[in-house]
């Protein structure tokens with residue numbers, strides 16, 4: 113059994129989660145786990161380093177083969193190595209896909225709140241974001257969940273709408289789209305000639321339920337979908353910047369590949385080697401970490417319900433991110449809850465505004481996102497600091 117309660121001194125290694133704020137601040141923000149990556153990844157990196165061979169590796173068939181086998185095993189999804197492009201990171205991939213498939217002046221549909229860069233990537237590439245709010249409903253006295261307002265989504269589509277960024281499972285909402293919801297989303301996109309860009313980076317971090325890649329719904333959906341996955345969140349290796357685009361439509365794939373090549377982008381050797389080891393040998397570790405994360409999720413939901421009754425929380429079925437409605441907490445004029453907690457609790461959480469306008473710190477927003485991928489005593493310490501600040 114791996115113990116998830118002993119972690120290295122991440123600050124000494126310049127891990128951004130730990131170095132962005134002052135030393136007395138407990139970081140519970142950016143989506144890194146505090147846990148070391150699985151031993152299989154560490155071994156693969158050591159072995160490769162010891163070979164001394166670190167030259168250009170512009171294609172890496174072993175990674176493509178394990179991805180093909182994995183998609184078959186997890187979802188019965190038939191893809192081929194030719195369907196795969198390797199891209200250095202998800203945000204890079206989202207930018208390249210947008211640049212390749214969209215034109216200046218076109219729109220990108222998305223459901224907010226959502227992972228902040230979704231909001232800015234369209235404009236990076238001359239397009240604009242078309243954000244439609246998810247609808248929150250109470251699921252208990254202290255909990256809430258999101259669902260899609262399909263009519264509102266469809267109403268937001270215009271002649272300019274070219275792409276739909278889907279975050280599945282959803283960050284920060286922590287929910288898994290059901291097959292039925294995905295089918296409805298896909299039907300809307302197909303009927304309106306909107307290409308689906310499915311960011312499925314969180315698809316291995318399933319605490320309850322099952323993930324369906326939207327591209328598996330039908331061959332027609334597959335032809336109009338770009339699926340992006342990565343081992344980076346799953347095995348805690350985002351510093352190695354390796355992501356995988358699965359594009360079964362050859363025309364779309366060529367356009368994206370051209371952009372990636374034009375920018376001179378390729379995944380570095382460490383990322384390729386580590387990703388292959390992760391997908392090949394990381395499953396036992398993943399199952400252990402998911403058990404630990406489930407315990408942390410339950411601890412957080414119980415703590416919020418019992419100790420912070422003014423706050424409402426999601427009960428994430430996926431991801432290690434909880435999304436909290438803390439708008440009932442009184443904060444000084446103009447201050448976001450995240451800023452208040454940074455100053456008074458010395459805990460760094462993500463400000464809700466990051467997921468609506470990509471305004472990282474200053475925007476006044478009553479929501480916060482808490483990363484619970486840390487040793488449980490550390491989670492307890494963070495939540496206790498928050499409760500003390502709120503009561504004070």
Ligand SMILES: Cc1ncc(COP(=O)(O)O)c(C=O)c1O
Pocket residue numbers: 143200201202203204227279283311313342344350353354355
């Ligand atoms: C939905 C989503 N997409 C992309 C990323 C970032 O991926 P990368 O670091 O590979 O750019 C994250 C990181 O938290 C994320 O949550």
